Amino acid sequence: MIAGRGLSGLKTRDLAREIGCANGAVYNLVEDMDELILRVGSRTLLRLDQALSTAEGAGEPSPQETLVRIAITYCDFAAENLQLWRALFEHRMEAGKLVPDWSAADQMQLFRHIYVPLATLFPKRGADELGITARSLFSAVHGMVALGLEQKLVAVPLPALREEIAGLVRAMIDGLIARAERSHAAAAP
Amino acid sequence: MIAGRGLSGLKTRDLAREIGCANGAVYNLVEDMDELILRVGSRTLLRLDQALSTAEGAGEPSPQETLVRIAITYCDFAAENLQLWRALFEHRMEAGKLVPDWSAADQMQLFRHIYVPLATLFPKRGADELGITARSLFSAVHGMVALGLEQKLVAVPLPALREEIAGLVRAMIDGLIARAERSHAAAAP
DNA sequence: AAATTCTCTTGAACAATGTTCAAGTCTGTT
DNA sequence: AACAGACTTGAACATTGTTCAAGAGAATTT
Helix, strand or coil: CHHHHCHHHCCHHHHHHHHCCCHHHHHHHCCCHHHHHHHHHHHHHHHHHHHHHHHHHCCCCCHHHHHHHHHHHHHHHHHHCHHHHHHHHHCCCCCCCCCCHHHHHHHHHCHHHHHHHHHHHCCCCCHHHHHHHHHHHHHHHHHHHHHHHCCCCCCCCHHHHHHHHHHHHHHHHHHHHHHHHHHHHHHCC | CHHHHCHHHCCHHHHHHHHCCCHHHHHHHCCCHHHHHHHHHHHHHHHHHHHHHHHHHCCCCCHHHHHHHHHHHHHHHHHHCHHHHHHHHHCCCCCCCCCCHHHHHHHHHCHHHHHHHHHHHCCCCCHHHHHHHHHHHHHHHHHHHHHHHCCCCCCCCHHHHHHHHHHHHHHHHHHHHHHHHHHHHHHCC
């Protein structure tokens, strides 16, 4: 139902009718609507993880191109699973309740896809620094995908968006490498 | 009320009590809750626009550093106006209703802050291309701010986030420039 | 001054929706 | 056959956006 009509199209009564039970019975399967949404999110993250792994597997490209591939794959996944992907970020826990552990753990797993090629590119950097860079890279690409698929502003056709993302990821990596080399040259001239 | 308790903390009855009228009377001031939220959003965008203009005004820095300043200012504005800023992006129009013109126009205005320095940096590019690059740059920075201020994952202290943003913006611009020079050299060697 | 008309206000009522719960139903065990 | 435990049901409750008929007030007309 989330995939079809979005998070706001998920109603307990419709859900109960669809699975063939009384509306109250939904609460035997799930504590909350929050839990249901997080469980669906967990599946979505798993599928995203698989898509990213598949994208990495083909050929033996440079770390740069691996990162570009990951970004493009993320974009495609979001486009093909628009509502489910949106549900990952639109959902807000109701006040005072925090995300359970099993859900938080899912999210961290994804960063390793970015972390590994980054570590190859920047062997001098420590784990913390790499983690932060990975998160920044992800955030930047995520922003492009999020606002790009939001047809609110100028509607960008998907192929153009993919090109933009690829270009900007390459630019970011080039810039990061140049910056690293410059600071290296300055440190040991 | 949005600034205080967030979009989900805005209730018509509370609002009516606060302004001292019956709950029904709210609908004489505003068509909808949608309209109210968009009107608040309009004010927020105006204040953001002013903050960006102020940031540009000081000194006469290079276009690169202007773009970095803009990004940092955006980050700071989001941090200082967290709920109002979130409301800009969290709000979804109820199905089938489209954003009125006066609201859509507000959003476009902001891109000129990015567009102008970019046009200086890349005089060869056409208006369309610059517009797309501007939007990509904004999206990337927005993503970093959005996920950075979302304390859900690893909590990043604000100064560190600002540094990350500055670094990545510089890297992106360096990369874009290098890329432009390379294609220029290939075109006319 | 009285009457009329127009607008604004009020608060009840409606509809949608997440959640709870007492009563009923079913299944398996004693 | 009797009982216990679990599941199911559908009504009921609370919250919330929205509508609306009735009333209050002010301005204009007679």
